[in-house]
Amino acid sequence: MKKVTVHTLLEKKRAKQPITWLTAYDFPMAQFEEKAGIDIILVGDSIGMTTFGYDSTLPVTMDLLIPHTQAVRKGAPNVFLIGDMPYMTYQVCAQEAVRNAGRFMAECGCDAVKLEGGREVLDTVKALIRATVPVVGHLGLTPQSIAMLGGFKAQGRDADAALRLIEDARMLEEAGVCMILLEAVPPEVGKVVAERARIPIVGIGAGPHVDGQCLIVHDMLGMFDAFTPKFVKKYAAIGEQIVQALNVFKEDVKAGGFPAAEHCYGMPEAESQKLRQLLKNTK
Numbered sequence: 001m002k003k004v005t006v007h008t009l010l011e012k013k014r015a016k017q018p019i020t021w022l023t024a025y026d027f028p029m030a031q032f033e034e035k036a037g038i039d040i041i042l043v044g045d046s047i048g049m050t051t052f053g054y055d056s057t058l059p060v061t062m063d064l065l066i067p068h069t070q071a072v073r074k075g076a077p078n079v080f081l082i083g084d085m086p087y088m089t090y091q092v093c094a095q096e097a098v099r100n101a102g103r104f105m106a107e108c109g110c111d112a113v114k115l116e117g118g119r120e121v122l123d124t125v126k127a128l129i130r131a132t133v134p135v136v137g138h139l140g141l142t143p144q145s146i147a148m149l150g151g152f153k154a155q156g157r158d159a160d161a162a163l164r165l166i167e168d169a170r171m172l173e174e175a176g177v178c179m180i181l182l183e184a185v186p187p188e189v190g191k192v193v194a195e196r197a198r199i200p201i202v203g204i205g206a207g208p209h210v211d212g213q214c215l216i217v218h219d220m221l222g223m224f225d226a227f228t229p230k231f232v233k234k235y236a237a238i239g240e241q242i243v244q245a246l247n248v249f250k251e252d253v254k255a256g257g258f259p260a261a262e263h264c265y266g267m268p269e270a271e272s273q274k275l276r277q278l279l280k281n282t283k
């Protein structure tokens with residue numbers, strides 16, 4: 001796979017070739033995704049829910065995300081890799097944001113970092129770009145703001161809210177972001193944002209008219225069923241297959257079917273005989 005850069009993604013937008021974006025949190029999944037030719041991997045703070053069992057993304061920290069992001073980069077050296085700025089790693093001040101984003105770039109080899117929000121994060125976005133960190137914006141349903149949004153709810157569903165979101169996208173683009181992820185908004189909103197932007201607009205629940213589609217890999221593979229947003233399409237039922245395989249293993253062990261001869265290490269007959277002899281002289 002040829003290295004995916006910000007230019008590759010811009011070219012895809014211009015050529016109207018849909019961009020594909022998934023999350024990954026570990027080395028094997030990253031390898032699968034690069035093999036499949038996925039353009040972008042986000043090591044999302046959704047790891048808090050998919051992998052660590054929290055009920056939101058808020059407890060996720062830099063120290064938790066860094067080793068996962070490093071593992072994903074090792075598994076997928078050529079995808080466009082985005083580090084996800086955790087809650088309160090960029091909201092306090094631009095200086096802290098630069099320091100934290102710098103860790104994703106220097107310690108993990110990321111191609112960009114993502115942060116949530118519109119007009120309220122413009123100064124931070126500009127500070128990151130001045131510090132040479134490419135930034136991806138995230139608008140619509142921004143999971144780090146669930147306390148303010150009143151839960152995981154679709155956004156931009158009335159004209160005023162939609163207009164504000166469309167303006168936020170323009171402001172982020174003017175501030176210099178290289179791409180925007182648009183989450184859980186009506187297709188009309190996705191269409192306007194994508195049509196007006198020169199940068200790629202990728203949707204996760206933003207309808208079909210955006211420049212690419214993103215999903216959380218545990219959702220689309222059927223590996224996470226605590227809840228499933230409306231925008232998720234399940235492409236496999238891996239969770240069910242895992243439980244099925246584990247049950248077969250359990251029954252096999254109980255019935256003495258595992259291990260069979262082919263799973264055992266051999267010992268030359270002479271050594272086996274010698275061992276039996278030696279054992280006679282020991283307790």
Ligand code: KIV
Binds near residue numbers: 042044084183204216
């Ligand atoms: O953390 C995450 O996985 C996200 C998704 C919306 C892609 O930000």
